Amino acid sequence: QVQLVESGGGLVQAGGSLVLSCAASGGGFSSRTMGWFRQAPGKEREFIGRIRSGGITDYGDSVKGRFVITRDNVKNLVYLQMNSLKPEDTAVYYCAAARVNNYVYSYTTPNAYDAWGQGTQVTVSS
Numbered sequence: 001q002v003q004l005v006e007s008g009g010g011l012v013q014a015g016g017s018l019v020l021s022c023a024a025s026g027g028g029f030s031s032r033t034m035g036w037f038r039q040a041p042g043k044e045r046e047f048i049g050r051i052r053s054g055g056i057t058d059y060g061d062s063v064k065g066r067f068v069i070t071r072d073n074v075k076n077l078v079y080l081q082m083n084s085l086k087p088e089d090t091a092v093y094y095c096a097a098a099r100v101n102n103y104v105y106s107y108t109t110p111n112a113y114d115a116w117g118q119g120t121q122v123t124v125s126s
Contacts, residue, residue, distance in 0.1 A: 002026040002097045002115040009093060009120030012085055016124075020080040022095030022117055030073040033098035035113055036080045038091035038122075046091075047108040050098070051078060058107070063089075087126045092119040 008020040022034070036048040049059040051069045059067060068081040078095060096113035099105070105112035 002028060002032070004095050004097060004115055004117035006093065006095050006117040006120040009122045011123045011125060014085060014087055014124055014126050016085050017081070017083045018085065018122060019082065020093055020095075020120060020122070022078045022080075024076040024078070024097065028100075029076045029097075032100070033107065034069075034071060034078045035096045035098060035107065036067075036069060036078075036093065037096060037110060037113075038089075038093045039119075040091040043091075045094070045110050047110075048080070048093075050107050060108070082122070085122075085124045087124045089122065089124050091122060093122050094119045 003025045005023045012018050031053050033050055033052045035050040037045050039045040047060045048063055049069045051057045051071050057069050066084045071078040095117045097115040099114045
């Protein structure tokens with residue numbers, strides 16, 4: 001099955017930018033929708049956005065206009081470019097691979113994804 005590893009997290013000042021990477025291995029990457037989620041302490045895992053195999057994206061309201069998801073199907077990489085960061089963006093960020101033939105779960109819920117990275121911490125200072 002697909003294995004995912006995130007990288008690029010760290011400490012950044014409010015208003016700054018950061019890019020996260022997610023490396024996929026195990027095959028099938030180019031045909032799968034990839035998602036980004038985040039989870040802050042005491043909060044539910046929150047949908048950030050997704051990118052379909054062809055590059056079409058959708059974003060959650062909290063990050064729309066600030067975050068951009070891209071992918072490289074040759075290198076098996078998906079990126080999360082984060083701009084205008086706010087302290088409220090502080091969380092552990094996860095990439096995830098969507099289920100194949102999913103006809104049940106919304107793409108905005110973690111249940112729609114069946115492979116997850118280990119997470120990378122992003123802390124935004126004020």
